[in-house]
Amino acid sequence: MIDNAIITARNLSYRYRNEDPRPILDGIDLDITAGDYLLITGRSGSGKSTLCRIFNGLIPHFYGGVLEGDVFVDGLPIRQTSVAALFDRVAMAFQNPDTQLFCRSVEQEIVFGLESLGIERRAIEARLASAIEAVGIGALRQRAPQDLSGGEKHLVLIAALLALRPRVLVLDEPFANLDPGNVRRIRGLLRELHAGGCGIVVCEHRLSRAVPDATRMVVIHQGCIAADGDPHQILAHPDDTWGLEPPLATRLGAALGLNPLPRTIEDLRPISPRTDLIDGLSPPLPPKMVQPGLPPVLAVNHLSSRAAARAPLLKDIHLTLHPGECLAIVGSNGAGKTTLLRHLLGLQRPDKGSIRIDGHEIGKMPVSDVAKTVGLAFQNPDNQFFRFTVEQEIRVGPEAIGHLDAEWIAELMTLFQLTPYRSKAPYRLSGGEKKRVAFASALAARPKVLALDEPTAGQDFDFRRNLRTFLQRLQTRGQAIIIVTHDLTFAERTAGRWLLMAEGRLLADGRPDAIMADPALMSRAGLEATDRFLLKQWWQTGDHHA
Amino acid sequence: MTTNSMSPAQSAQNSRKTAYAVVLVAIGVALAPYTSFPIGIAKVNPTQHFVNVLAAVLLGPWWAVLTAAVIAVLRNAMGVGTLLAFPGGMIGAFLAGIAFRLVGRTWAAAAGEILGTGGIAPVVSALLVAPFLMGKAIPLLALLPSFLGSTVAGALLGVLALRLLRRADIIQF
């Protein structure tokens, strides 16, 4: 046992239910110290969240199940120690911030844990003040947590945990729904905490956002620890079955045989350019697939919309979309991307301007009619599942509008690889599988336009890679596609055309490279160009000696 | 270290029940405007009874009474409820919980809810206002139909929902 370990696991195995055929965690040995900034990664369903729940005793006390092996937290055996005795040593934030904030104000939220500890009043005030100061959320003190943006919610949650003065802070996918600005802010905060002597554990799929800060990485594969050590060493030679996507910098460094491996693309800036390598390592950029001569399927004309007496939500949006075209709407949190999609379907009506789909003005058309021509998959697939099988779930939409085509449904099931799950209950599927059911169901009535809101949020590398293939296949059949995202790496490889939005306005409409080439535009939108683009630009312009 | 009288697993179970009560109360308050519809003169709101049956089955009689009481407090505080929400909800919730505990069937909870809200709550409500009747008896039967309509609708919906959710393997009871 490592002397200064705060969390120690020995030969740990776990099943949620006795009758599970295979343990979810299997023979885990792990020591975590306050000096670690540990990144836990692995495919979806590999057991990352399950492992985290053991660190503060939620497993076994809250989840039950069968736990074998030994776990000690701060020297206390987990089996005999309640969560209430551990929560201030190992502080934990879970995947969805909405359900974790339950107090009336941000202040109250931070104070709750301190009251649980039974700390006296003056100490509560002091810790409250220092947590607010450390996270920089003074302006939010009196706000209701439920009204905050996603990024702000994460900050409040971190402040609430920080106030407990934990030895280790565990965050399960804190970046999933955040734009680059918010990710940068939280990453900076975590680096500071780590430097201040607090252990950090982060679960994450998109490695480029977590690897540069981490001092250590654990890869979970089918419930076992497949690798444990320096992130860059592991990522230099990853096993294909782990389903990891190493950051571009690591892959280039490995290909060039650099030692030590570069942490970020900044480290590659000074070397002699190898543009050919970049093109070889990342998949080809999508072509612009527009058949000339076809009329647009979607035409939005000078659309403006406002919510009540507030500032306009959308201002003068203008766009056209042709069959076979894939368009990505990119922008930071709150830019108005989802709002624009809602207008396309008639869920919200514009004050000014018009929307024509397939030559028909949607005007005051009821939503259920517009739904025949626009298939929209919302960010959260759980909002729509109510049937007992995947197949029924996909059929229910077309049945409701009297538009059922059994052959097409069968084709969709094959396209999205859903045939094995056809008679399973949709709400029992994994996050990625649910998303695929939602996409198939959006396409079920053969809409002219397919729109996907944040299709990659919280999804692993496999899902993202497969989705790109699905979308390309649909495109070659002439399907017009809109994806809404702040995942620019995915957007540049999937869509040949970007629409850049900020504060309800259209900032630009064009090729991804043309948009990323304008730094002023990108910073106005609160986004950052992708690693691939930046490095290529530095190398091509000879700016690499800077 | 703090000493807890409860075992770690009991303490977790207590938190879980509290959280379910929170969410059921929120459903009871939030859904009321969507699900109320007029039957004759009275406006009927089956949500309260729906939530009562769910709480009785999932949480037991005491938590069900607490859930109903908190719904009443919040509806009063938001200016969308009256004093009568207290007897109107709590008695049914309690009987539903007891009935389910004794019989172990969802329909028993529904029957308890219907008896409590449709049969006993009007009596208690009448007692509450009895002083204004100056000792004169009014036929309580006259109060029954309005209470009964909504409680039957809500309790049946509750049983349906419970069956559906169990079949979907979302909850066990």
Next chain:
Amino acid sequence: MLDPRTKLLLALACGTLVALTRKQGWLLGEWAVLVIAIVAMGQLKAYLRWLIMLIPMTLFFGGITWWTADRITGQAAALGLMAITTVFFVFFASIEPEDLGNSLVQSGLPFPVAFVMTAALQFVPVVSRKARAVVEAQQARGIVLKPGWRSLRNYPALLVPLLIQAFQTAESLAEAMEARGFGRSGRSFRKAYRMGGLDWLVIAGGWGLVVVLILYGVR
């Protein structure tokens, strides 16, 4: 400011007074005092909205009493119901549910009870928003969900996703509560609720007045 518990005891006193008042003139007078208090609190608009909701019930109740007994009893019944519910309207308009819960915890109410009250208040808008999101997601597939009898057969499309997610929410809320020490005993409180001299004075005065009125006037 008065302690929430003082307000509760005062409301109970007023409720007792109204319940025991027999003379209609007195009943009207008590109601008038309550309305003046509402105006002073700046709650008149909310009160009128609430009254409109209450009127059908009052008419129904008064009507039945009139029909089975006589006009005078009917009037008294309607008026009494109105006045006693108004007492509690004033009470609830004058407190925050959170303060009521927390102050009662300091007088021995179990903490989970107060917690359900405050936390539920935060989740009411969350559930409404969720309900709206479900309605929209179904509309986007052509399933119509509007209030009323016609779309009743589509109700599972609203209720099933909503309940499933509600229970998932409850599970993760419970997890989050545990992770913030909900189950730990020996909780302290940032805000102290203390019954001061003024509180006891007001309680004694209020109840005294009620007893005097009951003995010598209103019956």
